[in-house]
Amino acid sequence: MQHKNIRFQIQHLDSLGQGVFKTDTDVFFIKKTLPNETGEARFMAKSKGVHFYKLEQVQEKSPLRQESPCPHFDECGGCDFLHTNYPTELDFKKTALTRMVQRLTIKNPEIIVHQAPERLHYRNRIQLHYDKTKKQLGFLSVERKILDTRHCQILNAEVEKTYQKLVENDAWLKMVEQAPKTGHIEIYHNKISINKPYAEGGFSQVYDQMNQVLKNLIAEKIEGKLTQKNYLIDLFGGNGNLSDQLAFTFKWIVDFYPKTPDSTANVQFTNQDLYDAKAISALKKTQDKLKFFECDLMLIDPPRSGLKNINEFLLHFFPKKAVYVACQASSLVRDLSTLHPQYEIEEIHLVDLFPSTHHFETIACISRKDC
Numbered sequence: 001m002q003h004k005n006i007r008f009q010i011q012h013l014d015s016l017g018q019g020v021f022k023t024d025t026d027v028f029f030i031k032k033t034l035p036n037e038t039g040e041a042r043f044m045a046k047s048k049g050v051h052f053y054k055l056e057q058v059q060e061k062s063p064l065r066q067e068s069p070c071p072h073f074d075e076c077g078g079c080d081f082l083h084t085n086y087p088t089e090l091d092f093k094k095t096a097l098t099r100m101v102q103r104l105t106i107k108n109p110e111i112i113v114h115q116a117p118e119r120l121h122y123r124n125r126i127q128l129h130y131d132k133t134k135k136q137l138g139f140l141s142v143e144r145k146i147l148d149t150r151h152c153q154i155l156n157a158e159v160e161k162t163y164q165k166l167v168e169n170d171a172w173l174k175m176v177e178q179a180p181k182t183g184h185i186e187i188y189h190n191k192i193s194i195n196k197p198y199a200e201g202g203f204s205q206v207y208d209q210m211n212q213v214l215k216n217l218i219a220e221k222i223e224g225k226l227t228q229k230n231y232l233i234d235l236f237g238g239n240g241n242l243s244d245q246l247a248f249t250f251k252w253i254v255d256f257y258p259k260t261p262d263s264t265a266n267v268q269f270t271n272q273d274l275y276d277a278k279a280i281s282a283l284k285k286t287q288d289k290l291k292f293f294e295c296d297l298m299l300i301d302p303p304r305s306g307l308k309n310i311n312e313f314l315l316h317f318f319p320k321k322a323v324y325v326a327c328q329a330s331s332l333v334r335d336l337s338t339l340h341p342q343y344e345i346e347e348i349h350l351v352d353l354f355p356s357t358h359h360f361e362t363i364a365c366i367s368r369k370d371c
Ligand SMILES: C[S@@+](CC[C@H](N)C(=O)[O-])C[C@H]1O[C@@H](n2cnc3c(N)ncnc32)[C@H](O)[C@@H]1O
Pocket: 203, 204, 205, 236, 237, 238, 239, 240, 241, 242, 254, 255, 256, 257, 272, 273, 274, 275, 276, 301, 302, 303, 327
């Protein structure tokens, strides 16, 4: 079926940073647009009754629109906000999060935003897609095709240098000679890996400075308020990134990543699938062995899917304070909308770990009411 171009007028941006245009009968999502803009867009896909169109031309421009600092922005599927300035991007993110957390009861309902010092040149890890036959290497475009993104503006200097080495004289083609026809190449700082799972050596945040902002926030907002700092449990703790600078007598880090960093006298690493139905009873055995009784702080930093049974973990470990760090705000809202009445959400923070894209980290500071 031949789809005609549409003429649109954007009503608002959704939480993915896409412009939304609704008619009496249909809903259209058009990336790289801004509220009130009009223009023309081309059909890309239809899914679950909504239409995805690609921006062709803007007629009436928003005063918020700017020239993108990245030459790939119009086509690239990676960034969502480079057609406007950074304060506006943060406003859109804050509005989206405010709308999402309306379902929650929060003591201080104003979202506290932590902006990045630099909106570009920050990423320490990227995944490039390749197709040997077509000699293509790059990020996926808005239309899910491989795009040559060698001038991407959000890479840090080290990653950019490594990317340039790959594309110089098509050096990457030699590296994938023995690999399948299509696949991906990951760059982490100056390291290159081919067709390995994402973050093969263990998860780490992609923006070093903002990772430190996140860690400082936990230290100031939570650790600073605890009178007793004996025991801490760091669920989905990876290599202990979020807890390593906290001064607790004993730290217990749990993650399913198979390569456990070495445990020391006051830091215990445990490999455990936290989504397993028997996770808590498995942890209880270690807990008894460790004589880990009164928990002062629980950190919860799950993947996008969140932690549906967070109440079970809270009631089992019964921490005085908890911090939920979420890379997908909708999962956090789902999990905390039925928060056990013995706990309350004190504050919500938005930490912009992924400037220029629609992603960000949401942090909920949670307290036990009797503490
Ligand atoms: C968002 S990362 C956070 C890691 C760490 N807190 C940090 O700041 O670097 C999520 C972590 O969850 C772990 N993970 C994913 N699925 C898991 C599961 N089913 N059980 C336990 N850990 C899991 C990953 O290995 C990863 O380290």
